[in-house]
Amino acid sequence: MNGTSVLLPPNSLAARRRRVLGVVFRDFVALRRNPPRMVEVVFWPTIEVVQWGLVSLFLQSHRVPTAMALLLGAVLLWQVLQRSQAELSLAFLEDVWSRNLLNVFVTPLSTSEYLTGLLVVGTLKTATSTALMATLAFALYGFGLVSIGPALVPFMAVLMVMAWALGIVAMATVIRFGASVQTIAWMLSFVFLPFAAVFYPLSVLPGPVQAVSHAVPASYVFEGMRAVLTGGSPSWSGLAVAAVLDVVYVAVALFYLGYALRQARQHGRLSRFAE
């Protein structure tokens, strides 16, 4: 075979690392060269913090206790989920919009390498916007995200893994049904918003809705956050359930992605992404 002289052995660890790096590099330069997208990474989070911070100030002035911490904590953690999901889905959609998807699918890049690259970039973007929001919340309203304490780490991890699962589901749905359903990239996390009990305790939800909420990993995080910020401690068993649910979500999402890819190849839908 030709080509072996310029290529790393395709199944070697070095080649796999290089392919993942290729996805990261491509998305990084695409972001660096695109000021509107860079602004977007920080614009919406900033608006959210400022807006909810002002609402919190208003509620505090009317003697609603712990309103500031509960609202800002909820906004900051919700952004972790929402941004992570959207960033993963949008990175994929940019390949669709630029008619680049077929170029990517005929490289030796595997689905897992492609996802890994997108997750690395998405995580860096989410980390940037979360750091900015946390700084703003502290500078403007004196709320420190770190006041959540050591539980912050598992909280963020549960939310990010759930977001990845939703991002993969959004990608799979676009592959399965075509670019006409691309709004799912922005919508999907909001479908879970009422069940995640972001701004209110689970107990205010009607019984059947609570049952659904118990199957949403994020609901354990927001319940835990409220417990911590009102002087209690998080339910570690609840977080363990959330972690197990995350594993189930990711497994289902990957299964759905595999199914969508097989169906797309079977029905010629991948080829239509070039149109």
Place this chain on the structure above:
Amino acid sequence: MAVVSVMEVHALRKRFGTVTAVDGVTFSIAAGEVVGLLGPNGAGKTTTLHMILGLITPDSGSISLFGRELARHRTEVLSQVNFAASYLGLPGVPRVEELLTAYAHLYGVRSPRRRVAEMVDLLDLDDLRHRPFRLLSSGQQTRVLLAKSLLNEPALLVLDEPTANLDPDVGDRVRELLLETAARSGRAMLITSHNMREVERMCDRIHFLAGGTIVATGDATELAGAYGVADLEEVFLKVARE
């Protein structure tokens, strides 16, 4: 010396609903050979190419690249193949050099920077290397896509209407370059095109497709003789109108 087969396609079939896109296509490509797939719109050329590249799963039949089944050896096989098509794009915002570097990584090229420099030189992209892809003319974009398609020194290069957006002068130079690099490296090429002169000039063997089936095979002279016409253009018109 035995002829080394780069690709073998046997009894390939694909239906989309009630439409039979490809129906029993069988052919092979030897190392260093340039094979053309010709036929009117809807003849099944692009579907055949996309099945070979793993973008479409055939209903039946087999595809073997370098003696391996694509579905089971995807990474090894695709590292030896590349593809360019006039209907594909690249992300618009990154610079040409950045895009080529990203693709060099995606193909697992040992020295991406050096290889990109070679491609920039080969495709005469020096003036364009720092320009965003979206600001290039369609002809310039085609040259970048061709540079992308040569990054991994593919043993099989699949080209779907490769020079469709190029002016005659650049098109001619690109054809020369593709033939020259293929001859030097022993690269096989599988090409579809509606430019009959291009096919006559580039292809060692041509398969005419109509209704998803290969209806004629031969070099340009053989095909013209078989249909009793002067050239490939007239063969095309005859096949398309039958």
